[in-house]
Amino acid sequence: MFQVKKGPHLAVLLGCILYGMTGLFLAGINNLPITSIIFYRLFFGLAFIFTFLLATGRLGELKPGKRKFRLLLQGVIVTVNMFFYFLCVRETCFSVAILLEYTAPIYVMLASPFVLKEKVGKESIAALFLAIAGVYLVIRPEGGFGASDFSGSQLTGIASGLFAGLLLAVIIMNVRVLKRDHSEFAIVFWGTAVSCILMLPFASETSFSVLAPNLSTLAAFGIVSVGIGGVLTTIGYANLESQTGSLLALIEPVAGVFFDLVFLGVALSTGTLAGCVLVLVAAILVSFNGSPKPAMNFTNFTDPAEVTEKY
Numbered sequence: 001m002f003q004v005k006k007g008p009h010l011a012v013l014l015g016c017i018l019y020g021m022t023g024l025f026l027a028g029i030n031n032l033p034i035t036s037i038i039f040y041r042l043f044f045g046l047a048f049i050f051t052f053l054l055a056t057g058r059l060g061e062l063k064p065g066k067r068k069f070r071l072l073l074q075g076v077i078v079t080v081n082m083f084f085y086f087l088c089v090r091e092t093c094f095s096v097a098i099l100l101e102y103t104a105p106i107y108v109m110l111a112s113p114f115v116l117k118e119k120v121g122k123e124s125i126a127a128l129f130l131a132i133a134g135v136y137l138v139i140r141p142e143g144g145f146g147a148s149d150f151s152g153s154q155l156t157g158i159a160s161g162l163f164a165g166l167l168l169a170v171i172i173m174n175v176r177v178l179k180r181d182h183s184e185f186a187i188v189f190w191g192t193a194v195s196c197i198l199m200l201p202f203a204s205e206t207s208f209s210v211l212a213p214n215l216s217t218l219a220a221f222g223i224v225s226v227g228i229g230g231v232l233t234t235i236g237y238a239n240l241e242s243q244t245g246s247l248l249a250l251i252e253p254v255a256g257v258f259f260d261l262v263f264l265g266v267a268l269s270t271g272t273l274a275g276c277v278l279v280l281v282a283a284i285l286v287s288f289n290g291s292p293k294p295a296m297n298f299t300n301f302t303d304p305a306e307v308t309e310k311y
Contacts, residue, residue, distance in 0.1 A: 012236030012248040013283065018229035020255025024263055025221040029214050034086055035202035036211075040218040042196040043203075045226020049189050052227075062189055065181035074174055074187065075194020081167040082195075084160040091157025098253050100161025102135050105246040107169035112242045116176055123285055124243045131250040131282035137275025138253050172237050172246050179238035188234040192226060244286045254279045 029037060053059050064071055088097040105128055112118040178187045237245040254276045 008236040008239040009244070009248060009286075010236075011232045012240065012245055013251055015229040015232030015234075015236065016249050016252040017255040018224050018232070019252045021224060021259055022221075023256055023260050025217060025225070027264060028217040029221075031206075031210050032214055033202075033205055035199065036206045037218070037221075038082060038086075039196065039199040039203050040211075040215075041222045041226060042192055042199060044219045044222025045230060046189065046192045046196050046222075048223045048227030049185065049192070049231065053185060053189075058185065061183040061185050064186065064190065067178060067181050070174060070178055071182065071187070071190050072194055074171065074178065074191040076198070077167055077171055077174070078191055079195045079198045081164050081171065084164040084167065088157045088161035088164060091153045091160065096158070097161050097164075099135060100158065101164050101168060102132075102250055102253065103162065103165035104168035104172065105131065105243070105250065107166050108172060108242050108246040111169065112173060115173055116242055118241045118243060120243065124247065127247050127282040127285040130278045130285070131247055134275040134278030134280075134282060135250055135253055137271045137278065138257055169246065172249070173242045175234055175237040176242050184231065184235045184238050187238065188230045192230065247286045248283055250279050251283050 026037070050059075053061065085097060085101055088100060109120055109124065109128060113120055175187060233245075233249070236248070240248075257272055257276060
């Protein structure tokens, strides 16, 4: 069987590139509160995953295995992560929120040797410094972060962003544990389902007359970011060391900058370009030195009988 040794790396990169399209979708959604956007994004993504599994005769993969509590916990943590991330956006700004959210690789690198018994390589440490520096340059405001007065509610926002980054690290590492008993589709489906149920009270925040013009954009948003992007990143996180997966996830803000530049006409500064280059170098570094566990082949993605734990 043809081996795709870098399959999980590619899955994370493609998934995060799709996540990076968030700005494009948000630009096309009008008059909806962020809580409603989150709910419908989850709903349409969940519907897409279910439809795909139904059409391909793979609904059996959704049967929960052991560690059901961890599966439930995944959805709860994802929801709480979204809450604190958007709280950070509201109290500070989008740039600060992104920077704090992507402190996750630091937490992963500190915790994974104890939680998952993973070794920290010199390449991972070098890639971490490159990637964090790159993300800083990518999202750095024109006047610098020092121009902001971080006091009062902004301190709450900063604490929320740091906590969101910690939760993202937990999500990434938890996927590695869940893979021992569940397929990637089960992990992303049940995690999304729990999040969707928790966000259900916000579904009625918007009247149908306001919702209707946005339905097509919301559906595309959910299918692309949750339905496809969520599955791809879960496949990658499940079959890579958590350190490698978390570092590759830093490609998301770079992809966001690219889409904003090409499709929304947002100006690209020299510092932003330099930051993009640093993140890309870090991604290349971990891709060529990080090894998936185990090596993947195409049957892992197509045959449910072979979606099993091999380590």
